[in-house]
Amino acid sequence: xxxxxxxxxxxxxxxxxxxxxxxxxxxxxxxxxxxxxxxxxxxxxxxxxxxxxxxxxxxxxxxxxxxxxxxxxxxxxxxxxxxxxxxxxxxxxxxxxxxxxxxxxxxxxxxxxxxxxxxxxxxxxxxxxxxxxxxxxxxxxxxxxxxxxxxxxxxxxxxxxxxxxx
Amino acid sequence: xxxxxxxxxxxxxxxxxxxxxxxxxxxxxxxxxxxxxxxxxxxxxxxxxxxxxxxxxxxxxxxxxxxxxxxxxxxxxxxxxxxxxxxxxxxxxxxxxxxxxxxxxxxxxxxxxxxxxxxxxxxxxxxxxxxxxxxxxxxxxxxxxxxxxxxxxxxxxxxxxxxxxxxxxxxxxxxxxxxxxxxxxxxxxxxxxxxxxxxxxxxxxxxxxxxxxxxxxxxxxxxxxxxxxxxxxxxxxxxxxxxxxxxxxxxxxxxxxxxxxxxxxxxxxxxxxxxxxxxxxxxxxxxxxxxxxxxxxxxxxxxxxxxxxxxxxxxxxxxxx
Numbered sequence: 001x002x003x004x005x006x007x008x009x010x011x012x013x014x015x016x017x018x019x020x021x022x023x024x025x026x027x028x029x030x031x032x033x034x035x036x037x038x039x040x041x042x043x044x045x046x047x048x049x050x051x052x053x054x055x056x057x058x059x060x061x062x063x064x065x066x067x068x069x070x071x072x073x074x075x076x077x078x079x080x081x082x083x084x085x086x087x088x089x090x091x092x093x094x095x096x097x098x099x100x101x102x103x104x105x106x107x108x109x110x111x112x113x114x115x116x117x118x119x120x121x122x123x124x125x126x127x128x129x130x131x132x133x134x135x136x137x138x139x140x141x142x143x144x145x146x147x148x149x150x151x152x153x154x155x156x157x158x159x160x161x162x163x164x165x166x
Numbered sequence: 167x168x169x170x171x172x173x174x175x176x177x178x179x180x181x182x183x184x185x186x187x188x189x190x191x192x193x194x195x196x197x198x199x200x201x202x203x204x205x206x207x208x209x210x211x212x213x214x215x216x217x218x219x220x221x222x223x224x225x226x227x228x229x230x231x232x233x234x235x236x237x238x239x240x241x242x243x244x245x246x247x248x249x250x251x252x253x254x255x256x257x258x259x260x261x262x263x264x265x266x267x268x269x270x271x272x273x274x275x276x277x278x279x280x281x282x283x284x285x286x287x288x289x290x291x292x293x294x295x296x297x298x299x300x301x302x303x304x305x306x307x308x309x310x311x312x313x314x315x316x317x318x319x320x321x322x323x324x325x326x327x328x329x330x331x332x333x334x335x336x337x338x339x340x341x342x343x344x345x346x347x348x349x350x351x352x353x354x355x356x357x358x359x360x361x362x363x364x365x366x367x368x369x370x371x372x373x374x375x376x377x378x379x380x381x382x383x384x385x386x387x388x389x390x391x392x393x394x395x396x397x398x399x400x401x402x403x404x405x406x407x408x409x410x411x412x413x414x415x416x417x418x419x420x421x422x423x424x425x426x427x428x429x430x431x432x433x434x435x436x437x438x439x440x441x442x443x444x445x446x447x448x449x450x451x452x453x454x455x456x457x458x459x460x461x462x463x464x465x466x467x468x469x470x471x472x473x474x475x476x477x478x479x480x481x482x483x484x485x486x487x
Contacts, residue, residue: 016213021221045175052183056190060199061206067187074183078176 010034011054015061026138028069028117031058033147036109039077041154041163048077065120072116076109103151110147114139200305204357207293207306211359215308253346257418257429260378260385285427288313288464292456293360305363307462315356320373320422320465321363322430323348323454349373349419349430350454350462366432366452371395374420375402375432377411390420393432393450400433400450407445411438417450425467 014031031054039051055070080100100108118139122132157163193199290309309315352371354364364371372395377388388411391404405411413436418429437449 012210012213016210016217019210020214020217045172045179048176049179049182052179053186056183056186057206059187060190060194060202061210063194067190070183070187074180078180081176082173 007038007050015058019062024138025142026117026135027062027064028058028113029139029142030146031055032069032073032113032117033106033110033143033150036073036077036106036113037147037150037154039073040080040106040109041157043081048074048081051077064117068116068120069113073109073113076112080105080109103155106147106151106154107144110143114143200355200362203306204355204360204362207360208310208357211308215359250346253416253431256378256380256385256416257346260387263384264387284468285422286314286466286468288315288466290361290462290464292459292462305365305456307361307363307464308359309464310357310359310361312358314466315353315361315464316466317353317356318423319353319467320419320430321350321352321462322465323350323459323462346429346431347463348454349432350456350459353464363456365456366393366395366400366454367398368395369397371400373432375417376420376429377402377405377409377415377435378418378429379410379412379415388415391448393417396449399436400452402435402446402448402450405446405448407440409446411435411440411446411448413438422465423467427465427467430465 011031011034014034017030018025018027035051035054039047041047042050052070052074055073056067059067059070114136118132118135154163190199288309290307290313293306293308307321349366351363351365351368352373353361355362366373371393373393374390375393376390379386379388389405389409391402393400393402402417415435415438417432417435419427419432421427422430431453433450433452433454435448436451437447439447441447
């Protein structure tokens with residue numbers, strides 16, 4: 001119940017911030033890293049589903065083309081979590097398909113998410129690179145540091161025993 | 167010994183998200199999500215309003231102020247005022263012609279009465295023109311049930327409303343001069359703090375309208391019909407075959423949600439073709455474009471309770487005699 005309350009407040013706050021200051025925070029700049037870190041923190045089917053559900057709700061509130069983001073992000077998170085699960089503890093053989101350092105995983109997923117958000121819009125309305133660069137710049141200024149901060153907090157929580165590391 | 171993670175469940179969760187997404191897209195295509203959308207935006211509104219208040223009046227105003235040249239803005243405002251006045255004179259002219267004809271027919275006895283219903287205006291901002299998806303920019307306003315809004319009320323372009331002209335010109339007692347204001351749409355779903363609009367071009371939009379023709383003898387009231395959205399424009403149905411319609415005729419409201427009131431402006435006739443089998447085929451070019459409007463006003467009908475109670479007292483006195 002406590003977790004659910006924190007989750008709801010965090011998601012509500014992120015959506016409020018993005019809607020109140022769209023000039024500073026483009027769509028998904030705050031919510032996307034939060035959802036991705038939440039999914040990777042939990043690493044369970046319930047967590048993955050909850051993350052996907054939040055992204056679908058965000059799309060319902062602010063529809064932009066097709067809702068590719070929930071599908072792509074959920075798929076990538078499942079791949080990452082499964083690749084960790086594929087490590088054989090008996091033989092020590094690593095069958096990891098995605099060789100991404102753990103601390104980089106949220107940021108890589110955020111970059112993929114941003115590409116999914118910006119890409120279709122560029123295809124729909126072909127614009128010059130100079131017109132798209134400010135948008136990408138805003139994402140780089142907000143979403144990437146935010147995701148790195150959250151990743152750091154996640155690592156810290158692991159070190160202090162607030163989160164299961166395996 | 168650590169047991170392997172249940173990868174099957176993870177894939178099951180992914181399939182669940184996929185299904186949920188498909189369901190959301192289907193519901194959106196079937197237009198079942200507008201109610202949910204209003205509820206979601208309502209839930210976000212308190213926080214959004216607090217942040218907007220803290221952050222110095224909102225960024226939209228700054229962006230808009232930076233983007234528009236003051237001189238250009240002044241010229242545009244003057245142009246809009248003149249256009250509004252032209253429409254008002256056109257309506258007045260047509261009404262005077264109509265009244266003259268009625269007086270002539272009734273041998274000089276005028277039966278004109280002040281309307282029982284009045285209209286209040288609620289001002290609202292089109293939600294977040296910057297950073298909001300195009301579909302929502304056109305559809306959400308930050309006024310809801312707490313501001314007195316209910317479903318199906320007409321939404322007008324705020325730039326056309328001359329709030330002070332009534333006093334200056336002695337036209338009315340300071341009430342807003344609504345006649346000739348451009349209709350943008352109708353409130354489809356009224357939430358607590360935000361509402362969803364139905365633009366005039368939407369296929370489910372309909373309203374009673376009247377054509378006004380301009381001729382060498384002044385403007386003339388034309389026939390009434392039903393204006394319906396076609397997706398990107400509007401059409402008028404229900405015009406009698408014997409009526410005379412021409413391209414350029416102007417389209418005004420016949421009533422406001424069934425109540426007699428000021429004539430509101432919808433647009434001009436762009437196509438008027440008569441076919442012997444199907445009757446009139448009339449297409450209308452709508453005057454309002456929601457995607458370029460920052461502020462709107464919603465027309466809320468009010469009943470003149472003083473007149474109503476006076477009428478009731480009169481009828482009670484009459485029956486007691």
